[in-house]
Amino acid sequence: MDLMDNIINYLEKLNKLLESTHFDFLVGVVINIFLIMLLFKVVDMFSAKLKEHVLAKDSKNQLIQFIPILDRIFKILIVFFIVASFLQSFGYSVSSLITGFGITGLAVGFAANATIANVFGTLSIFSDKAYRVGDYVIVNGVEGYVEDVNLMSTKIRTLDNFLYIVPNSSASNGNICNITAARKRRINEVFTLTYDTSDEKLEKAIHILENILHENKNIHNDYVVFLDTLSESSIDIRCIAYAKTGSYNEWKKIQSAFLLEAVRQFRAEGLDFAFPSTSVYVEKSGSNA
Numbered sequence: 001m002d003l004m005d006n007i008i009n010y011l012e013k014l015n016k017l018l019e020s021t022h023f024d025f026l027v028g029v030v031i032n033i034f035l036i037m038l039l040f041k042v043v044d045m046f047s048a049k050l051k052e053h054v055l056a057k058d059s060k061n062q063l064i065q066f067i068p069i070l071d072r073i074f075k076i077l078i079v080f081f082i083v084a085s086f087l088q089s090f091g092y093s094v095s096s097l098i099t100g101f102g103i104t105g106l107a108v109g110f111a112a113n114a115t116i117a118n119v120f121g122t123l124s125i126f127s128d129k130a131y132r133v134g135d136y137v138i139v140n141g142v143e144g145y146v147e148d149v150n151l152m153s154t155k156i157r158t159l160d161n162f163l164y165i166v167p168n169s170s171a172s173n174g175n176i177c178n179i180t181a182a183r184k185r186r187i188n189e190v191f192t193l194t195y196d197t198s199d200e201k202l203e204k205a206i207h208i209l210e211n212i213l214h215e216n217k218n219i220h221n222d223y224v225v226f227l228d229t230l231s232e233s234s235i236d237i238r239c240i241a242y243a244k245t246g247s248y249n250e251w252k253k254i255q256s257a258f259l260l261e262a263v264r265q266f267r268a269e270g271l272d273f274a275f276p277s278t279s280v281y282v283e284k285s286g287s288n289a
Helices: 002-020 023-058 062-089 095-111 112-127 168-173 201-213 248-268
Strands: 136-139 143-149 155-156 163-167 175-180 183-195 222-229 234-242
Touching: 002 143, 002 168, 023 062, 023 112, 023 248, 112 143, 155 168, 175 183, 175 248, 183 201, 183 248, 201 234, 201 248, 234 248
Parallel strands: none
Antiparallel strands: 136 143, 136 175, 143 155, 155 163, 183 234, 222 234
């Protein structure tokens, strides 16, 4: 009999303890923690699949930088809505929490307006594939090589070795010229010959230039060589061609090789380059001294 009384007393104390500690509330907390962890796993799997999909299409796609941000946003929303629903189910009013969250978010939004603008600017740059690290660009008048693109700004190193930091909001709203993205670069040169150059040598000069361009594998076949104009001190032959590169350095090398070969062959054929000059004619007087 004493044993039964002890068991009953123990159960009564346990029941009072559970009532005082709100056992159903604790169970709810455990369940919701498990649910949050489960949904976090789902988000991680989604992020991994998205990252794999992006890299499969383009291994250098810079949109991949936004995947961790989306991951955090989804997890924050999961925690917020699950906690709000849990508190609501136990009779707690979450309207004040939501209102406070909205006011706080609004205040933070105003305070971080520039930051948000830069983030969206970065998203615009990445989605448009405007440029990437290593490209030679002109962004809002700043010309040079892109050294870094992060969520806030673009770092451009000019040819004078100056470092410019351009906010991405400004870059995305301004003019962007990606010179590296050019499929070909134009070579536009004028060869000036003296006026005493014979007709045969003029034709020979045009033929030499056409032949050099035709044999150069780094130059497209859509070139044109023609007698351009008769200037004050020279007969001008113009050559317009396109190098098979978008790189500034490679373009200059191809252009240099073309000019060197043209000069070498012109000299071998006795074709003289003209230079600015003035001829003075003195009229002889007809009177005898």
